[in-house]
Amino acid sequence: MALYLIAAQDREDSPFNLLADPAPVWEELTALDEAMRAAGVFVFSRGLQGPDATVTFRAQPSGEVVRSAGPCTPGALAGMWIIDCASQDQAEQWARRCATAHRCDVELRPFQPHVSTYL
Amino acid sequence: MTQYLFSVIHDYVNNPPIADPVKDADMFARVGAFNESIKDKIVFMGGLHSPDSATLVAEHDGEVLVTDGPYAQTNTMVGGLWVIEAADLSEAIDLAKRATVACGVPVEVRPFQRV
Numbered sequence: 001m002a003l004y005l006i007a008a009q010d011r012e013d014s015p016f017n018l019l020a021d022p023a024p025v026w027e028e029l030t031a032l033d034e035a036m037r038a039a040g041v042f043v044f045s046r047g048l049q050g051p052d053a054t055v056t057f058r059a060q061p062s063g064e065v066v067r068s069a070g071p072c073t074p075g076a077l078a079g080m081w082i083i084d085c086a087s088q089d090q091a092e093q094w095a096r097r098c099a100t101a102h103r104c105d106v107e108l109r110p111f112q113p114h115v116s117t118y119l
Numbered sequence: 120m121t122q123y124l125f126s127v128i129h130d131y132v133n134n135p136p137i138a139d140p141v142k143d144a145d146m147f148a149r150v151g152a153f154n155e156s157i158k159d160k161i162v163f164m165g166g167l168h169s170p171d172s173a174t175l176v177a178e179h180d181g182e183v184l185v186t187d188g189p190y191a192q193t194n195t196m197v198g199g200l201w202v203i204e205a206a207d208l209s210e211a212i213d214l215a216k217r218a219t220v221a222c223g224v225p226v227e228v229r230p231f232q233r234v
Contacts, residue, residue, distance in 0.1 A: 003165055009124075009190045015180075021139075026200075043162050045201060047229040048124060054229040055212065056128075059219040067212070072128045072227040073195055073219035080124075081233075082163055095176040096183045107190040111165035115150050 004091040004110040006098050010076035011035045016103035028101040036083060041094065047079035057072065078104065082111075122152050122162060123211040125218050127226040129198035132169060134224070136198055146223055153221040157203070157214060165200035198224070202231075 018025050028047075036042035056072040057065050081098055085091040088110070093107040129136050136143070151222040154164060189196065205211040210230065211228055219226040 005165075005167060007190070037175065046122060046202075049230045049232055051229075054227055055208075055215070056223040056225055056227045057212075057215045057219040059223055060177075063220070065216040065219055067216075071229070072126070072225050073191075073193065073197065073200075077126075077229075082165075092174060092185060095174065096185070099176045099178050099183055103178065105175065105190060107173050107175055108172040109170070109189070110168045112168055115147055115154065115166060117166070 006081040006108040008078040009105045010078045032101045041083040043082040046082040120233040123203045124229045125201040127199040128225040149221040162202040164201040181223040
């Protein structure tokens, strides 16, 4: 089994207006979480608050840590699923279901082995 | 308690990760010690494979299309993440300051929505 990130991306030219009728979206997202749990692949899922709630910290060679308001990257991450799958193919099937349920683009990306394996 | 996303931001062009075995060993040791010290606050943590391992899945006109490669091709991209549970933003910020020192690259903090 391998861990995968499914990152939900906000798109300015999205053909969907989720705010117009959000109830079916929440119902489908809840059902998708249940399906992931039933399949034994669910690790985590949650939507993020907006970019204006974001704070960035930068470590300096001096040891100082500099804080700045706002995101560090230009992307528009809206939320995420983390799943534990047997294969890339299986992960892609879940990514398709995420895109459909959330009416958004999603990026699928595998995690590296846990940090402790490098020690 | 609120859950916060700590995004680890790598510059894959000018300062790629997993480049220097000695520096990387130091970083992994620092991150491992940081994780151990806050393990009751960690919901999840993991480092991602490089952006070229990403697959994009997007719905267009009712059809779901799958393409190789990341959503956005920029120099700086997420290289890993923590999901942290903290009492408030102030505690999250204190932890993020330690996280950026441990991993040696910028860390972006963003609260999750409540479900």
